[in-house]
Amino acid sequence: MTVYPLQVEPTRVLPELPVMLPGTLAVDESGAIRGVARLTVVAKGDGLASGSHTTLLPPELYLRQLLDFDVASDDALLDFMGNFGLLGSGSLDGKSSGAYETPVSTMRSARERAAVLRDTSRTLLANEGMLEPDELFALWESRGGNPLASVIFQNDPLEVAVKLATGVVTNALAPFGPRVSTPGSSxxxxxxxxxxxxxxAQMFNHIAEGAAYRRCALPSCSRAFVRQVGRAVKGQFKLEGVEYCSPQCARAAASKRYRDRKRDERLRTASERDSE
Ligand SMILES: [Zn+2]
Structure with missing residues (x-):
């Protein structure tokens, strides 16, 4: 089913690492985003250590929350970054922390990086046969929405998109590369x-494990997903025999089946009455 088989190095899944969350974000008229890192002080050994406010991403964010919001809306983009971390040039990356005088990003570059990640996500789906290439290009958002014009003549446009996607993922994985640190927390x-x-890293791990994508069987959702997100424990998921992307969709489908059955019963009763 895969159009251009992808290989990974190293051939193992990457650890989940937390993302630094921004504190309050403010945008000025020029679109510059200023923010203050949320720092927390924690007891560590004999003393105090400061760390930033971090979070682990929800499972399959690149198939779910990343694709769900309206990238054209400033509010939706800021909301997404407030929940999951900054995007764009000069994002908080741990090199500096504390109060920021200089912009941490701009709306323009944040929007472009969100678009690049969404295009990358959809490209992986198209490469797995979950999305028609025509649909992928119709939905394309980065580079002004016209990505492949310069190279489209030489190659299969999907191949170009897949190569762009592999570059995006590879470049972003730098924090998982070799590093030297002193004992204690890295x-x-x-x-x-x-x-x-x-x-x-979520994308890389799905490639590394050869994850099989499927579509949610609830027609009004039909999201591509790998594992049903569990409702009880964070990060818990079901893999086998799952038709729906979430317990919410499974419940919606069950109640629709119930309503349909009731309606059929009513119709049958009515027609029996009429025929008497
Ligand atoms: Zn669903």
Whole structure:
């Protein structure tokens, strides 16, 4: 089913690392985003250590929350970054922390990086046969929505998109590469990694494990997903025999089946009455 088989190095899944969350975000008229890192002070050994406010991404964010919001809306983009981390140039990356005088990003570059990640996500789906290439290009958002014009003549446009996607994922995985640190907690565990890196690690891990995508059987959802997100424990998921992307969709489908059955019963009763 895969059009261009992808290989990974190293051939193992990457650890989940937390993403640094921004504190309050403010945007000025020029679109510059200023924010203050949310720092927390924690007791560690004999003393106090400061760390930033970090979070692990929800499972399959790159198939779910990343594709769900309206990238054209400033509010939706800021909301997404407030929940999951900054995107764009100069994002909080742990190199510096504290109060920011200089912009941490701009709306323009945040929107472009969100678009790049969404295009990358959809490209992986198209490469797995979950999305028609025509649909992928119709939905294309980065590079002004006209990505492949310069190279489209030489190659299969899907091949170009897949190569772009592999470049995006590879570049973003730098925090998972070799590093040297002193004993104790590593910088990445304390300060987190950029959102883009964590999103691309989710993509990498699905490629590394040869994950099989499926579509949610609820017609009004039909989201592509790998595992049904569980409702009880964070990060818990079901893999086998799952038709729906979430318990919510499974419940919606069950109640629709119930309503349909009731309606059929009513119709049958009515027609029996009429025929008497
Ligand atoms: Zn669903």
């Amino acid at each position: 910088k990445h565990e304390v300060f987190g990694i950029p959102l883009e890196s964590a999103v691309c």
